[in-house]
Amino acid sequence: MKAEAAQNKEAKENDRSAGEDTEKPNIVYIVLDDSGFSDLASYGSEMKTPNLDKLAENGLRYNNSHVTPVCSPTRAALLTGRNPHSAGMATVANFDMGPEYPNKRGRIKPEAGTVAEVLKENGYNTYALGKWHLAPSHQATPAGPYENWPLAKGFDRFYGFLEDSSDQYKPELVQDNSFIETPDDENYHFSEDLVDQANQYVTDHASVNPDKPFFMYLAFGAQHQPVQVPKKYIDMYKGVYDKGWDEIRKERFERQKELGIIPENTGLPPLNPGVKPWDQLTKEEKNAFIRFQETYAGFMTHTDEQIGRLIDNLERVGELEDTMIVFLSDNGASSMGKDTGSINHTLAYNDIKESLDDIAKNTKYIGSDKTKAEFPQGWAQVSGTPYRLYKSTMYNAGIKSPLIVYYPKGMKEEARGEVRSQFVHAIDVTPTVYELAGIKLPTEIKGVEQMPLHGESFADTFNDGGAETRKTQFFENNGQRAIYHDGWKAIGLHSPAQGQDFTLDKWELYHVAEDASETKDLAGAQPEKLKELQDLFEEEAGKYNVFPMSFIMGDGFLSIPKDSLRAKNSFTFYQGMSRLPEGASPFLINRSYSITVPIKRDKKDEGVLLALGSTESGYTLYIKNNRLVYEYNRGNKVYKIESRQKVPSGPSTITYKFDHTGQHKGTGTLYLNGEKVGEAAIEETHKFKLSFEGLDIGKDSNYPVSPAYVKQRDFEFTGEIEKVVYQIQQ
Template sequence: MTTASEPGHVGTTYADSRPWWPEPPRPPEGSPDIILVVLDDVGFGTLGCYGSEIATPAIDALAGNGLRYTNFHVTPLCSPTRASLLTGRNHHSVGMSLLSNADSGFPSKRGTITPHAATVAEVLKDNGYSTACYGKWHLAPLDQTSSVGPFDQWPLARGFERYYGFLEGISDQFYPELVQDNQRVEPPKTPEEGYHLTEDLVDHAIDFVSDQKSSAPDKPYFLYLALGTAHTPHQAPREYLERVRGRYDQGWDEVRAARHAEQLRAGVIPPGTDLAPRNDSVVPWDELPADDRRVMARMQEAFAAMVEHTDDQLARLFAHLERLGTRENTMIVLMSDNGASQEGGRDGTVNTIAYENGDSVTTAQNLAGLDEIGGPRNHSNYPWGWAQAANTPLKRYKQNTHAGGVRAPLVVSWPRGITDSGLRSQFHHVIDVAPTILDLVGADMPELRHGLPQLPVHGTSLRYTFGGADETTRRGTQYFEMYGHRAIWHEGWKAVAYHERGTSYDDDVWELYHLDEDFSECHNLAAQHPEVLQNLIGRWWSEAARYDVFPLDDRNFAERAARYHSASSPRRRRSYRYYPGMTRVPGGITPLIYDRSFTIEAAVDMTAGDEGVLVAHGDVCGGHVLYVRNGQLHYEYNHQGTRYHVAGPLHGSPERLAMRFTKTGQLCGKASLWCDDSEIGVGTIASTARFMIGWQGLTIGRDSLSPVSWDYPRGFAFTGALRHLDFTLADDGPFDVHEVID
C-alpha cells in the first residue's frame, strides 16, 4: 500500500497504482523577466542619456525610470566582454583572452568559454527560466561555425533554447549570414524589400515574448538581445541617413565640446571633469582639407543614423511589453561591450577589410564611395576623431585599457524592483552583471554542473546599488589586459600602460590616475605618487597570475586567425571539395589562399547559354568569384575595392572550368583561366589580401548575399549542373597550413 508521504506507486495494474508527476524547476514567485541588450562599439558619450545629440528617446526613457551607471567598465573587446557578461568571470580565466576567431594554443586563449564556467543562461534554464538569444554570438571559434559544427560552443549548447542571429563578430546589416538554432539560413527579405538586420532581430524578440506570454505566462524568461549596432559596417535605412544629413558638418571638436558640456550639466560626469586632449594623430577639424571633412562628416552621419534606427527598434520592443502588461516586472539591462572603435583609422574607411589587413584607404577611395556610405554597397567605419567624440570625455579607444576602451554606458530599468531612479557612480565591471541577475532570481552559480567543477564567480552583484546612490562600492580591485595594454583599478586609483605592438613590455610606461578625482584620466600622478604606482603595478602582476592572463600576446587577431588553428580545424587542409546543396561556408573555414598559389576547378555539365556563379567568396569589401556569363569564363578578384578581372571564351560543352593563381611575388600573382585542357585567358592580380579577403563566407553555384562583383544580377545562380568544385592550395605561402606555427 502507498502512504500519503510517498510521491506515487507503480503496481500491477492501474487500479493498485498511484500516478505522480515530477515537479519542474520553478524560480521564486514574482521573479522578473530579464532582457539583456548589448550594443556594440558604443562609446560612453554616444547615447542621448549620456550627453549626446544622437536621438535615443527609447533608451533615454529607460534610463529616466531606472538607473544610469557612470562608473561601469567592460573589457576592451567584444568576445571577452561577452564571455565575462554571460559567466560572471574574468575573460582570461574562461578562455577568451581575445576574440573567439582562433585558438592560439594556450588555456586563456582558446576562443571558447570553458565548460567549467557555466553561463547565466545555463543556470537560469536549470532554475526554470525560458531562454533565447538573438543577434551577435561571437563566442565560438570561427572554424567551428560551419553547418556541421561542432556545436558545443553555439548558443543552444550554452544555455539558450532558441537562437537567431550571426555567429561571427561582424555582420553586414543588409546581407547578414544568419543562423537559426543550429542551421544556417538566408535572410527573409532583400534590402530592396526593406530588410535590415536590427529590425529582423527585434521582430524575433517580439515574437519570442509573445510566444512566452501566450503559452507559459507564469514562466519567466531570459532574453539576450545582442545587436550589431554600432559595430562597423555602419548601415541604416535611407530615411535615417537623410534625417541626419549635414548634422556633423561642424566636426568632431565642436561635437565633443558640446557633449562634454551636456554631460557636466546632466551630472553624467562629476563637476570639474576635464575633456581629455585629442588622442594621438587626431587632427583638429578645422585643419583638415575640405574633401576630408566632407567624407568624414558623412561617416559620422552613418554611425548616428544606425544608432537612431536601433533606438526606434528597441522602442517597438518596449512598447510591446507595455501592450502585454509585463513591463512592470521586466528588468531591462542595456550596455555596450566596449568603447568606440579605432578600427576606422585616422581617415576613416569605406572598406573595413583594409584595416584587418593592415592597409589604409585613401581619401580619394573614400570619396569615390561617398554617396554609398551607410547603404548596402560599402562598409564604412568612422575615423579616430569621431571615435574619440563617441567616448567623450575620455581618451583612447576600443582595444585600449584607458577609459575610452573600458568605461561604457550601463542602463538598468526594473519598475517593480527599482524605485529610486537616477545616476549611480559605484565602480563596477561586466563580470558583475551575471551575479546581479542570479541574485535577483535567488539562484546560485553551481559548484558542480554536469559533473564538472565550476570556477568561482569573480563578480559582485549590483543589487545593493538599486536602493540608493550613496552606497559605497563593494568592488575593491579589477585588472584589465588586451593586446598587451594593461591596467588595474584599486580603491579609486588606476594604473594603466599603453603598449606599442611588437615592442618590449619592459618599455611600456605606466601612468597613474586618481579616478575618484579625475574621471577622464587627464592628470597623470605617476611622478607625484611613485609608491602608489609601484604598488598597483605589483598588484596587476599578481592579479594577472591569479586570473590566467599569461602569456601576453600583442599580435593582430587577423594574423592569428589566419595562422593558428587547432589540430581538428578544417583550415589545416590543402585541398577542399565542395558539393551542390551545401550551405554557406563561413569565412573562418574558407581555404587559406592568402599569399600562395592555388587552383579552383569546377566539374560541370553545361551547354551553350548556361551561365552563373560557380564559386563566390567574400563581399563588397573584398573577395573573389569565378563565374560564366555571355559565353565567357570570368574571374574577378576584389582586393579591398580594387577589382582585377580576367575573362576568356568558352568552347564546346566544357566538363572542367578552372582558375589557376600563380604567386609571382609577395601578395601578387597571375590568374589563368582554363576550359578543359585549354588556357583561355590570363591576367595579373597586382595586389591580394594578406590575412583576410572578406568578412562574408563562401558559396558555390550562386552569390546570394553581399555581392563580390557588380557585373552580374543578384544571386546569379549557375544554370548548368555543377557536380563539385575543388580548391587546391600550393605550399609556397608564408606558412604551412598543415603545421601549428611556433
C-alpha cells in the same frame, strides 16, 4: 496601450500558478557594439535616444561601469560572471591561438557556465538574438561543430549571426542551429528583424507559458561597422554636425557635467593623436565627415527605436513590470576608420588606407547597401567623450561603457533616475541577476565542475548610492594591460617593436577618482604607487589565467590551429552547400593553391561556379558568354583573368591555380581541361581577411563579387557541377 497593458498584466497574474517561478524576474540584456560612453542622450549626446532615456529615467545610470576593450571578452564576461581569460576568451573569437594559449581559444570553457545555462536549470526559458561572436570562426559552419553555438550554451532559441559583424541589409543569418537565407525584402533591416523575432519570442512566451520567467540576450550589430540605416534616419541629423567634432565634443562634455555623468573637476583632454582640428579640414573632408556622423547618429536613433518596440511589447503583454533590463555597450567606439573614415570594411580590417577621393565620390551612398561605412577617428573620439583614445585601448574611452539598469520592482521610486558612481564591471552583472532571482550557482553543469564567479553583485546599489562595490579589476587584451584599484589605475603600454617582450612596457599611472579623463600621468611622481599596482596586476593576472600573454593585432586572423577543420590542405564542396562563412572557408592568404571544378554544360549554360565575398572584396569563378572568368577583388583594385578559348559543351574540368610569388602577391592561371587559357599577375592580395561574406558553390548569393553579373540575381550556374576541390600548399 496603457489600458491594454494593465488588463494583460492582471490576466497574466491570474493565470500564473503559485509556484516559485512567479517571484523570479524576467531578465533582458541589451548590448550595443562599438558604441562610446557619450552616445546616449542620457549620457550627454545630442543624438535622439528617447527609449533608452526612458529606461534611465525609470532606472539607474552607472557612470563608472567597465567592460573589456573588445567585444568577445566583454560578452563572455557578461554571460558568465567570470573574467574572460579564465573563461577562455581573452581576445576576440576570430583568433583561436591554439592549445599553447588556453585563454585564447575563441570559446567559453564548459567550466564557466553561462547565465543561460544556469537560468535554464532554474525554470527559465532562454532566448538569444543578434551577435554571438563566442565561437571560433572556424566552427561557424553549416555542419558545426555546434558545441560553442548559442543552443549548446544554454539558449532555447537563437536568431542572429555568429561572427564579429554583420551587414544590416543582407546578413548571414542563423536560426537555432541552421543557416537561413536573408529575407527577400527591399525594406529589410537587420535590427528591425531582430526585434521582430524578439517580440515574437516574448509574445509566444506570455501567451502560452506565462508562469515561467524568461531570459533574453539581445545583442545588436549596431553600432559596429558597417554603419547602415535607412536614409530618413540620416536626414534627421541634417545640419546637426556641420559645426564639427570639436564643438560637438565640447557640448557633450558640458552636458555630461550638467547631468552628473562626469565630476565637475573632469578635464577635457586635447584631440587624440592624428585627429585634426575641424577648422583645419578641407571642404571636401568636412562634407564627407559630416555624412559619416549623420549616418552614425541615424543608426543610433534607429536602434533606439527598435529597443522601444521591444519595451512597448513587453508592456503590451503585461511583462514589463516583472522584467529587469540591463543595457550596455561591449567596448568603446572604434577608430578603424582612421583619419578619413572608411566605406569598405574589408580594407579597414586589412589595414589598407582608403583615399579621400574614393570616399568623397561615394559620400551620398554612406549608410546604404553600396558602402560598408565606419566614421573617421575624430568622431570616434567624440563618442568617447570625455575620455582619451578608443576601443582596443586600456584608456577609459576603450573600457568604460554606459550602463543602464531598469528594474522597477527592485528600486524605490525615489532612487529611480539617479546616477550611481560605484565601480562595476561586466562580470558583476550576472552575479547581480543570480542574487535577485535567488539562484545559487550550481557546482556542476552537464557534469562539468564549475569555476567560482569572479564578479560580485551590485544589487545593493539599486537603493543605496553609498553601497560598497569591489575595489580591484585587471584588464588585458593582446598585450595591452591595466589594473584598477580603489580609485587608482595603472596602464601598461606595449608597442609592436617589442614583439613578445613585455618587460619593456611603458607604464602610466592615473588617480582616476580625481582625474576621470586620465590627463595627469603620475608614474614619475608616485613610483611607489605605480609599483604597488604593477605587483597587484601580476597577482591578479596569475590568479585569472592572463598568462601567457601575446601581442597580436590583425595577424590573429592568420592563426589556424591544427585541431580546426580549417587546417586541412584539401577541401571538397558540392553544389547545394549552404553558404560557408569566410572565417571557416579554405585559408588562402599567402599560400599557393588550386581550385578544380569538373562540370557538364551545353553551349547556353553559364553562371557562377564558386564565389567568396561581396561587392567590397573577394573572388569569383564564373562562365559568361562561353568564356571562363576569374576575378579577385581586393577592395581598391580588381584583377581579372578571362579565358582565350570558349568553354566547350559537355564535360570539362575547370582549374584555377594561384602560385604565391612573394608576400601578398602571386600569379593566377586558368586551365581548361589541363590547357592554360589565361594568366595574370596579382600584385596585391589581402593581408588578414578576404571578405565579410562567405563562400557559395554554384551561385553568388547576397552581394555579388563581380559587377559583370550584378543584374542577374545569384547568377546560378545552369549546368552541372560535380564538385569543387581546393588543394592548398602550406
